[in-house]
Amino acid sequence: MTGAFSPVPGFPDVRPRRLRQSAPVRSLARETDLLPRHLVLPMFVREGLSEPAPIGSMPGVVQHSLDSLRRAAVEAAEAGVTGVMLFGVPAVRDAIGSGADDEDGILNVATAALAAEVGDAVVVQTDLCLDEFTDHGHCGVLAADGSVDNDATLERYVAMALAQARAGSQLLGLSGMMDGQVAAVRHALDAEGFQDVLLLGYAAKYASAFYGPFREAVDSQLEGDRRTYQLDPGNRREGVREALLDEAEGADIVMVKPAMAFLDVLREVRDAVRVPVWAYQVSGEYAMIEAAAQNGWLDRERTILESLLSIRRAGADAVLTYWATEAARWIARG
Numbered sequence: 001m002t003g004a005f006s007p008v009p010g011f012p013d014v015r016p017r018r019l020r021q022s023a024p025v026r027s028l029a030r031e032t033d034l035l036p037r038h039l040v041l042p043m044f045v046r047e048g049l050s051e052p053a054p055i056g057s058m059p060g061v062v063q064h065s066l067d068s069l070r071r072a073a074v075e076a077a078e079a080g081v082t083g084v085m086l087f088g089v090p091a092v093r094d095a096i097g098s099g100a101d102d103e104d105g106i107l108n109v110a111t112a113a114l115a116a117e118v119g120d121a122v123v124v125q126t127d128l129c130l131d132e133f134t135d136h137g138h139c140g141v142l143a144a145d146g147s148v149d150n151d152a153t154l155e156r157y158v159a160m161a162l163a164q165a166r167a168g169s170q171l172l173g174l175s176g177m178m179d180g181q182v183a184a185v186r187h188a189l190d191a192e193g194f195q196d197v198l199l200l201g202y203a204a205k206y207a208s209a210f211y212g213p214f215r216e217a218v219d220s221q222l223e224g225d226r227r228t229y230q231l232d233p234g235n236r237r238e239g240v241r242e243a244l245l246d247e248a249e250g251a252d253i254v255m256v257k258p259a260m261a262f263l264d265v266l267r268e269v270r271d272a273v274r275v276p277v278w279a280y281q282v283s284g285e286y287a288m289i290e291a292a293a294q295n296g297w298l299d300r301e302r303t304i305l306e307s308l309l310s311i312r313r314a315g316a317d318a319v320l321t322y323w324a325t326e327a328a329r330w331i332a333r334g
């Protein structure tokens with residue numbers, strides 16, 4: 001081929017930098033948005049506290065008292081965050097996690113308080129898992145041989161789901177990774193008239209070292225690991241399979257967790273299901289960026305916003321993040 005024009009479009013006709021020449025042009029060309037409505041704030045509430053208690057492994061995050069929890073939820077709502085996900089830290093634990101379905105248990109009391117305070121402005125959500133409430137720290141009840149008993153655990157999840165729905169939770173986060181948990185809870189809720197309570201299936205939840213700092217946040221009693229129920233970090237196909245199963249069981253939303261180390265799974269799940277997909281930016285993702293920012297090794301605000309944008313770009317419709325309120329304020333400020 002001779003002459004100035006090639007049959008294959010290319011330089012100098014094609015100049016991708018045209019789309020980057022000014023802020024307004026870049027704004028027109030931007031593919032992915034991060035808005036306050038895409039953010040959900042996970043919160044910890046601990047029984048018996050009169051003041052919030054700092055969590056050493058997650059600088060800037062606290063275990064809340066009931067009062068500080070209410071105030072923080074109002075602040076999140078005012079910042080435009082659209083959901084709060086509650087985790088309870090009980091004073092007493094036992095083998096079956098009795099505190100989880102006790103109407104006077106910390107998580108259910110806190111849920112009722114938040115539903116009354118902010119229930120019209122944000123979606124009040126509750127973690128539905130036994131690990132905070134069991135004295136052995138596993139996400140389910142144990143069989144005689146010490147293994148986690150799937151079907152016996154489903155009965156506990158059903159009791160927990162009904163207690164949370166009665167307390168006013170609008171969305172239950174099924175994070176325990178038991179087989180059949182979505183269907184079991186959906187049927188039980190519907191039989192009691194809770195058709196409108198939403199279910200978030202933690203579909204692709206990996207047995208991840210990035211949960212490390214969370215263990216201190218909930219005073220976890222776990223020894224050993226969760227590899228008989230959470231996914232092997234090497235498995236992408238299996239994550240998609242779990243998401244399809246949760247969708248078929250009636251999950252309204254499915255989750256990929258952690259977020260940043262599993263963006264490939266997130267993209268594949270987004271393409272495979274037709275329900276909203278959320279991702280959980282977990283405690284280890286939080287702690288890494290905070291530590292580097294504290295040392296001045298990266299720009300804290302830009303790095304946090306980029307991490308959240310990346311999770312959105314990979315396919316998350318919403319993101320659970322400990323930075324939700326702060327990030328929502330940055331976004332609103334522009």
Ligand code: PBG
Nearest residue numbers: 129131175210211214282283284
């Ligand atoms: C267990 C649970 C965990 C997290 C949320 N729910 C820990 C685990 O599975 O070991 C981790 C969240 C985080 O690290 O931020 N129900």
